[in-house]
Amino acid sequence: MKTLEKHGEKNFAKKNLGQHFLKDQSIIQKIIQSIDPNLIENIVEVGPGPGALTNELKMIKKPMTIIERDDRFVTKWLEFKNEDFQIVAEDALAVNYHQLINQKKTWLVSNLPYNISTPLTRIFLEIPSIHYMTLMYQKEVAERIVGRGGMNSLHFLLSSHFKLTWVTTVKPGAFHPPPKVDSAVILFERLENPLFPLSILDSVELFSRKLFSMPRKQIKNATPEVFKSGKFNHLAQLRAEKLCANNVLELYYA
Numbered sequence: 213m214k215t216l217e218k219h220g221e222k223n224f225a226k227k228n229l230g231q232h233f234l235k236d237q238s239i240i241q242k243i244i245q246s247i248d249p250n251l252i253e254n255i256v257e258v259g260p261g262p263g264a265l266t267n268e269l270k271m272i273k274k275p276m277t278i279i280e281r282d283d284r285f286v287t288k289w290l291e292f293k294n295e296d297f298q299i300v301a302e303d304a305l306a307v308n309y310h311q312l313i314n315q316k317k318t319w320l321v322s323n324l325p326y327n328i329s330t331p332l333t334r335i336f337l338e339i340p341s342i343h344y345m346t347l348m349y350q351k352e353v354a355e356r357i358v359g360r361g362g363m364n365s366l367h368f369l370l371s372s373h374f375k376l377t378w379v380t381t382v383k384p385g386a387f388h389p390p391p392k393v394d395s396a397v398i399l400f401e402r403l404e405n406p407l408f409p410l411s412i413l414d415s416v417e418l419f420s421r422k423l424f425s426m427p428r429k430q431i432k433n434a435t436p437e438v439f440k441s442g443k444f445n446h447l448a449q450l451r452a453e454k455l456c457a458n459n460v461l462e463l464y465y466a
Contacts, residue, residue: 232391233262236385237264239386240265242379242380242397243321243397246379246397247401249274251344252317252319255269255274255319256318257278257320258321259279259304260289261285261323262285266278275298278297278298280299319343319344320347321347322348329353330366333347333357334369337374343402345400346379346400350394351394351396354395354396354397355396358376362453363424363453363455363457364452365420365423372457373403375400376398378397378398382394383395408461416461419463420464422435424453428452428453430448431463435463438463438466444463
């Protein structure tokens with residue numbers, strides 16, 4: 213199979229795009245093995261760069277779309293374009309994912325640019341056809357997502373809609389150039405019965421951000437209006453990081 217490397221493409225990373233190209237084959241295989249291809253109809257990869265992961269994803273033989281804004285790589289990937297391999301040359305933050313995925317049962321894969329990993333994940337959350345995601349994060353962000361250290365707004369929102377699995381921790385040497393921090397891969401599996409509907413995501417997110425604005429203080433200090441009735445005195449003394457998702461929703465619906 214052709215690869216970009218055979219074209220002599222030099223993997224110069226652009227700092228302004230947050231590029232760190234994954235090169236470790238053992239990590240690539242853990243990503244590939246994170247889900248069963250029989251569960252999906254479509255693959256979307258965000259930010260493939262020179263394609264170490266992309267070439268393995270292509271071997272799955274599913275219709276695939278890559279999203280790439282770096283013209284150096286777009287030009288090369290266009291050489292491989294066909295009916296089962298599409299290229300979207302846009303900023304990942306600006307893509308219309310509803311239109312792109314069009315209700316196909318999708319697995320979204322990405323070595324996310326660390327500087328936009330959280331807003332991108334928030335966008336992906338809102339696309340119900342994205343049934344699975346295997347995503348790379350800065351380790352500190354990954355720990356917040358899976359709730360290590362306690363509940364937080366990001367973990368609450370994502371765990372309400374996905375089963376979250378820590379796939380592996382990734383050392384800097386797995387990338388070119390190596391970042392200054394450890395990374396981690398997380399598998400997201402969308403829940404058939406989420407804790408709340410996406411139609412109220414914006415208002416729930418606004419409430420949760422307020423609730424977790426002072427995670428180590430008693431929650432009555434962050435949302436005093438909720439406790440005026442005395443109905444939730446059993447929760448008032450808790451710190452936000454000690455809440456469970458059902459607690460958060462109980463307070464939201466008050």
